[in-house]
Amino acid sequence: MTGGLKVDFGHVPVLLEECMEMLKLKNTGLYVDCTMGGAGHAKAILERTSPHGTLIGLDQDEKAVETGRERLKEYGNRVTIVHDNFGNIKEILNRLHITGVDGFLFDIGVSSYQLDHAERGFSYMEDAPLDMRMDVNRLTFTAADLVNSASGEKLAEIIFKYGEERWAKRIAQFVTEYRTQKPIETTGELVQIIKAAIPAGARKDGPHPAKRTFQALRIAINNELELLESVVADAASFLKPGGRICIISFHSLEDRIIKQQFQNLSGLCSCPPGFPVCTCGKKQILKVVTRKPIIPSEAEVTRNPRARSAKLRVAERVLNSQEVE
Structure with missing residues (x-):
């Protein structure tokens, strides 16, 4: 597609x-x-x-x-x-x-x-509501709901299993710490959390640091x-x-x-x-x-x-x- x-x-x-x-x-x-x-x-x-x-x-x-x-x-x-x-x-x-x-x-x-329309919340390149639902009429649980409600252990499991992200535990830790101050509502907020969680040296090469986490959340939300x-x-x-x-x-x-x-x-x-x-x-x-x-x-x-x-x-x-x- x-x-x-x-x-x-x-x-x-x-x-x-x-x-x-x-x-x-x-x-x-x-x-x-x-x-x-x-x-x-x-x-x-x-x-x-x-x-x-x-x-x-x-x-x-x-x-x-x-x-x-x-x-x-x-x-x-x-x-x-x-x-x-x-x-x-x-x-x-x-x-x-x-x-x-x-x-x-x-x-x-x-x-x-879905990637090019930021309002769908799939892209880590633009700031938008953190949604990621492929069928907005039938699915009610969004990526924002997931990152704000799941336990740190569950988030780490999802990010590692579906994103094959080596920093899954650290990203989950940073997410759970951040949301104690305020809910995570946008893709931009989540990208900044992920960048803070992944050490600078690990972000120098390879794909965008948020790619694997966004992939994992999308797969989980849509049960792909x-x-x-x-x-x-x-x-x-x-x-x-x-x-x-x-x-x-x-x-x-x-x-x-x-x-x-x-x-x-x-x-x-x-x-x-x-x-x-x-x-x-x-x-x-x-x-x-x-x-x-x-x-x-x-x-x-x-x-x-x-x-x-x-x-x-x-x-x-x-x-x-x-x-x-």
């Missing part, structure tokens, strides 16, 4: 050609873009499956839904747009009476619109990783044989989960070494297509620096046992 700096829902689709190739698009296929964002990937799918291909576009951000409806209106009834979280993919597809899908696309993480763990299997259960699931991630925690879920669904035995007979009962549902993730070319990163950390993993639905026989 990474994009350009625009007043509207800016969107430069990441790994576009790679995604289109890996989806193995058919002009009669049904595809689901589970993170529609600025509709860049969705539009490309519709263009390349003309005239009969159809698409379901999901997004939990109301602004993305509005943008998608506007940018995809020319495709008429070939498009169905749903304002919902991809974690509810089973319920959404059942509600639409969908039994088989030719391909799923996920572009995980925060969108450029837990949803990702379950949605891979949910999506796979709707894939037609030969259909593919393509997932773009932007940091190691997401990529690790995707890789693990693909492996779990590939039927690899998980019994301890030396077991004479397999007892785990795993069955192959997916075949991993990308043993190593696909990454953007240097040319794409030059055009769109936010694509730098993107990784694309792809898996394909295998024939079920009845079809094999």
